[in-house]
Amino acid sequence: MASFLLFLLVAVSGNPLASLMANPHISPATIAAAKRELGLDQPLLVRYWDWLTRMLGGSFGTSTTGQPVGTELGTRLVVTLQMVVPSVIVAVVLAVGVGVIGAVRQYSVTDHAMTAVAYLFYSTPVFVVAILLKDFLAVDVNNAAGHTVLFTLGQNTPGTTGTLPVLTDVVEHTVLPVLTLTLITYAGWSRYQRAQLLDVLNADYIRLARAKGLSPRRVLFVHALRNALVPVVTVVAADFAVLLGGAVVTETAFGWQGMGQFLLQGLTGPVSPDTTTVQAWMMVVAAVVIVFNIIADMLYAVLDPRIRLA
Amino acid sequence: MPEPAAPTVTVVPSTAGGPVPVAASRGQLRMAAGRFVRHKLAMTGLVVFLLLLLASLVVPLFWKYGYTSITGQYGTGPSAQHPFGTDPIGHDMLAQVLAGTRTSLETALLVAAISTAFGTLVGAIAGYYGGIADQVLMRLTDLVLIVPVLAVLLVLSNRFSKQADSSLFVGLMLALLLWTYLARLVRGTFLGLREREFIEAEHAIGASAPRIILRHLVPNAAGAIAVNATLTVANAMLIEAALSYLGLGVQPPQVDLGTLIASGEGDATALPWLFYFPSAFLVLAILCVNFVGDGLRDALDPTRRER
Numbered sequence: 001m002a003s004f005l006l007f008l009l010v011a012v013s014g015n016p017l018a019s020l021m022a023n024p025h026i027s028p029a030t031i032a033a034a035k036r037e038l039g040l041d042q043p044l045l046v047r048y049w050d051w052l053t054r055m056l057g058g059s060f061g062t063s064t065t066g067q068p069v070g071t072e073l074g075t076r077l078v079v080t081l082q083m084v085v086p087s088v089i090v091a092v093v094l095a096v097g098v099g100v101i102g103a104v105r106q107y108s109v110t111d112h113a114m115t116a117v118a119y120l121f122y123s124t125p126v127f128v129v130a131i132l133l134k135d136f137l138a139v140d141v142n143n144a145a146g147h148t149v150l151f152t153l154g155q156n157t158p159g160t161t162g163t164l165p166v167l168t169d170v171v172e173h174t175v176l177p178v179l180t181l182t183l184i185t186y187a188g189w190s191r192y193q194r195a196q197l198l199d200v201l202n203a204d205y206i207r208l209a210r211a212k213g214l215s216p217r218r219v220l221f222v223h224a225l226r227n228a229l230v231p232v233v234t235v236v237a238a239d240f241a242v243l244l245g246g247a248v249v250t251e252t253a254f255g256w257q258g259m260g261q262f263l264l265q266g267l268t269g270p271v272s273p274d275t276t277t278v279q280a281w282m283m284v285v286a287a288v289v290i291v292f293n294i295i296a297d298m299l300y301a302v303l304d305p306r307i308r309l310a
Numbered sequence: 311m312p313e314p315a316a317p318t319v320t321v322v323p324s325t326a327g328g329p330v331p332v333a334a335s336r337g338q339l340r341m342a343a344g345r346f347v348r349h350k351l352a353m354t355g356l357v358v359f360l361l362l363l364l365a366s367l368v369v370p371l372f373w374k375y376g377y378t379s380i381t382g383q384y385g386t387g388p389s390a391q392h393p394f395g396t397d398p399i400g401h402d403m404l405a406q407v408l409a410g411t412r413t414s415l416e417t418a419l420l421v422a423a424i425s426t427a428f429g430t431l432v433g434a435i436a437g438y439y440g441g442i443a444d445q446v447l448m449r450l451t452d453l454v455l456i457v458p459v460l461a462v463l464l465v466l467s468n469r470f471s472k473q474a475d476s477s478l479f480v481g482l483m484l485a486l487l488l489w490t491y492l493a494r495l496v497r498g499t500f501l502g503l504r505e506r507e508f509i510e511a512e513h514a515i516g517a518s519a520p521r522i523i524l525r526h527l528v529p530n531a532a533g534a535i536a537v538n539a540t541l542t543v544a545n546a547m548l549i550e551a552a553l554s555y556l557g558l559g560v561q562p563p564q565v566d567l568g569t570l571i572a573s574g575e576g577d578a579t580a581l582p583w584l585f586y587f588p589s590a591f592l593v594l595a596i597l598c599v600n601f602v603g604d605g606l607r608d609a610l611d612p613t614r615r616e617r
Contacts, residue, residue: 245458
């Protein structure tokens with residue numbers, strides 16, 4: 001736990017990207033002024049303290065366009081979560097299901113078919129899946145339905161009112177991005193789940209459980225799956241943060257104004273790079289990574305009582 | 311979780327200058343090679359990957375169109391003259407796809423080579439020396455692990471990739487970020503091995519640190535390193551393509567499969583071949599690399615397949 005705190009300190013205090021974000025075309029005087037303004041001429045600890053107190057006060061500063069970065073980041077985060085959270089839930093359910101079937105029916109036709117599909121998605125870039133779904137599935141579905149059922153651009157239709165229309169609208173916009181992310185992420189997880197469960201199923205205590213005469217169902221779900229889920233949980237938690245940072249590709253493909261687009265716009269926008277925005281972005285995503293690693297550790301301890309949080 | 315494979319070494323007390331046993335014996339290596347060759351999927355993957363690489367290097371020398379030459383045919387479908395069709399600008403897509411494949415493969419291989427060497431070095435130093443070196447290097451690793459790879463790449467490439475020879479820069483930046491997993495892996499293996507008797511014996515006969523690391527510790531981690539290097543190739547291809555798709559990767563006049571797919575996206579319904587061929591090549595290449603990685607893993611850890 002102590003080492004983790006140290007790690008936390010190093011990760012957030014260093015602000016490792018500040019020097020990289022400096023624009024090469026700006027004169028040294030301007031850079032010095034900007035440095036003063038951003039407090040970069042201060043010693044590391046002072047900067048860390050400033051950043052910490054400011055952030056604890058809920059402020060990330062303002063972007064080059066004068067907007068408060070924190071508010072915008074919050075809005076964008078919600079948009080990205082609208083895409084990522086359902087994907088992770090669906091992908092976990094799918095991955096565990098597929099992984100369990102693959103492990104229980106190892107080397108069957110079903111297992112081989114599922115392996116092939118998983119490999120295919122595992123090796124396909126997310127934007128290829130997005131384009132395929134957008135330009136082929138969505139077009140067919142919309143033609144069949146006679147009107148637009150699956151939207152391929154944007155996260156909602158502006159100006160929609162009423163609870164039900166808004167809800168329908170959001171769902172119709174969300175289906176394709178969620179499907180894209182789900183297909184990409186479930187593949188790796190299902191392979192991992194399968195391997196872990198196979199490992200556990202060959203353990204001595206499973207043989208014992210079977211020898212005791214427990215029903216195969218009970219052995220699988222109570223004794224085996226519970227243990228096989230432990231490593232999977234860590235991977236999912238760690239990947240969640242990666243998904244959040246990597247959602248920029250899916251957001252671009254589907255034209256969502258999410259977190260990733262915010263970073264892209266901060267980098268390539270009219271006054272670029274927008275240091276405050278990029279810094280805040282990095283901080284938030286790094287914080288999410290840390291939070292999800294803590295969650296993974298805690299889940300680990302809950303699922304596997306042998307592990308104690310020191 | 312399985313125990314790490316025990317190093318198959320029998321340390322014969324030897325006088326200085328005498329024959330020193332190598333950790334992974336030849337017989338074992340040959341057995342692993344045999345298992346790999348018999349792994350059909352992995353061999354197919356390896357052969358197809360090498361064919362792709364060879365085609366992307368050799369065919370452009372003979373093909374009648376260069377990837378930048380304008381053919382006078384605009385947005386035509388696949389034909390005998392243009393097997394992959396042409397794009398609206400008039401480029402021959404076969405030449406474009408081959409050039410893109412070459413950029414993507416070369417970049418990915420460069421990334422794998424650099425990040426594997428660096429990751430092994432960092433992991434070796436941290437795992438062998440322990441103590442302060444370990445603390446510092448592992449905190450550095452944590453730091454790189456915690457930042458989202460794609461985001462950092464976007465920041466970096468926004469500044470650097472506009473230079474000439476952008477694929478080289480993209481490759482170097484990727485390598486800078488993808489070494490962490492291997493470093494942890496190597497460190498873990500070394501930490502487990504450094505207290506073992508055969509290393510102690512090496513210390514006793516006065517072997518130097520580089521010698522112990524290179525001759526005795528690295529061979530024991532070679533399997534993990536090889537598998538990881540292969541998977542890094544696949545990973546690098548995915549990330550590099552994504553970066554190019556976002557417009558912050560390889561820059562014109564260079565093309566890679568990501569930029570080709572991105573420019574084909576707009577016409578994907580009307581001129582689907584602009585999208586299909588680069589996508590197919592990219593997916594095929596990554597698929598092959600993943601098969602090779604899996605085959606290597608099975609070949610180097612024979613206990614895996616029986617489970």
